[in-house]
Amino acid sequence: MSAHIQVRDVTKRFGAMTALDRVALDIGRGEFAAVVGPSGCGKSTLMRIVAGLDTADGGDVHVGGRPVAGPHPGVGIVFQSAVLLPWKTVRGNIGFPFEMGGVDPRPHAARIDGLIRLAGLTGFEAHLPHQLSGGMQQRVAICRALAPDPDLLLLDEPFGALDAMTRETMNLELQRIWMESRKTVLMITHGIAEAVFLADRVHVMTARPGAIARSFDVDLPRPRTAETVEDPRFRRLVREVRALFGGAIGLG
Amino acid sequence: MRLLRSLPVPLVAALAAVGAWHAAVVAFSIPAYLVPPPAEVALRLLDDWRQLGFHAAVTLAEALGGFALAAVFGVLAAAILVWSPSLERAVMPVLLVIQTFPKIALAPLIVIWFGLGVGPKLLISFLVAVFPVLVSAIVGLRSVEKDMLDLARATRAPAWRIFWRVRLPFALPHIFGGLKVAVAFSVVGAVVGEWVGADRGLGYLLLWANANLDTALLFAILAWLAAIGLALYYAVEAAERLALPWHVSMRGRDLPLGT
């Protein structure tokens, strides 16, 4: 079976600057892939091309065997900021993909209820975004991405704006959600430890021009827990990834 | 003292201002043709209420008409400009020139072209009121975060739905800011239009009172204009409250003039 996502020699230029230089990447169905790299190396650009929100100047992307030529169905996206509609309740925001797609959300009410429970948002369904903490807003964003039951989840530094404590909790929750649903995940982050902790495979990008330097398989057992962080294999992987940046990247 | 404390602050301030006005007129024996005492103005407001009310209704109608035109046209034009970047590049420089131009200086020309009827007043009122709406609507429609629009695009929603459900609602707080400015400008436009040529309206009455050195009437007219301005402003604010409860509650305790 071919990979769920196939990125072949994708090149992207902004004017004279080459943001992505022949990036190649395969992500299997149900795989959790992470892309790490320093800021500005083209991670978001890569994700936007996979989502069909931007076009490549060279190479191509296939999702589920089909070439990507624009936004395609079955994709849930979470950005660094929750970008919720401030005038809609938690429930209304989670229903956003249905509303925009012109789909009646009522048949999906049970799923949405399940997601709300899974994300620990029970009791907050009628709250407006500004009444929620940053972590809760981001959980709403994740529920919104999952609401139409997509095959593919694209996460662009989804916890980058959160404090370290909340971030760790969210990582554990994301793993739990992923283990229950087994969706294909492409998560972008600049946190090396976060990538190794969550992913089946970590792709390391370098900057100028953006390219994949190396990919690592992470065969740590699931579910990964607080003990995983103490595991020598985990520590070795983090060290190896970090070495690729010449120690230029700090903690994370 | 206890009675005073139970009154709302703005009312107390207004009463204090009227008291100071009266005291100043008496203390410095200011002649009534310069500054009439408040009691005299109050009397004129009562005695001439029919006449004042008639002219106020004329001015109010002109201002409302100009404002309505400005609101509709301003938002529509902004939507079209934000929609089409090439059109915006072509039109924006022209708009900027018109924007910096003192529109009321066009009033005499407009009267020459369109005569003394209601039309030219509406036009002048519209011209001064439309730019705050247009500019705030452009800013508002552009204020939507790129990620938000990408998220909407990723749902593969048609462009008109993205505009209607995402762009426009995000722009509304800005648009209401512009509308609050515009509603005050629309009164200015109506009064200026009446100055240039009219046989009715508070602007016309103002010139008449001025020519006759009827300062008490002048003050009475100013009181009416102030009342009209305030009423319109609060009407827009009430509409904002109705349309954007989420925004008003988020904003919390703002200055009433904060836009």
Ligand SMILES: Nc1ncnc2c1ncn2[C@@H]1O[C@H](COP(=O)(O)OP(=O)(O)O)[C@@H](O)[C@H]1O
């Ligand atoms: N729309 C754009 N126009 C011009 N340059 C862009 C655009 N989007 C991204 N870039 C540039 O491309 C490079 C990669 O950006 P991005 O993919 O956002 O990096 P990352 O997500 O890894 O921080 C950066 O140098 C950025 O400035």
Ligand SMILES: [Mg+2]
């Ligand atoms: Mg980025």
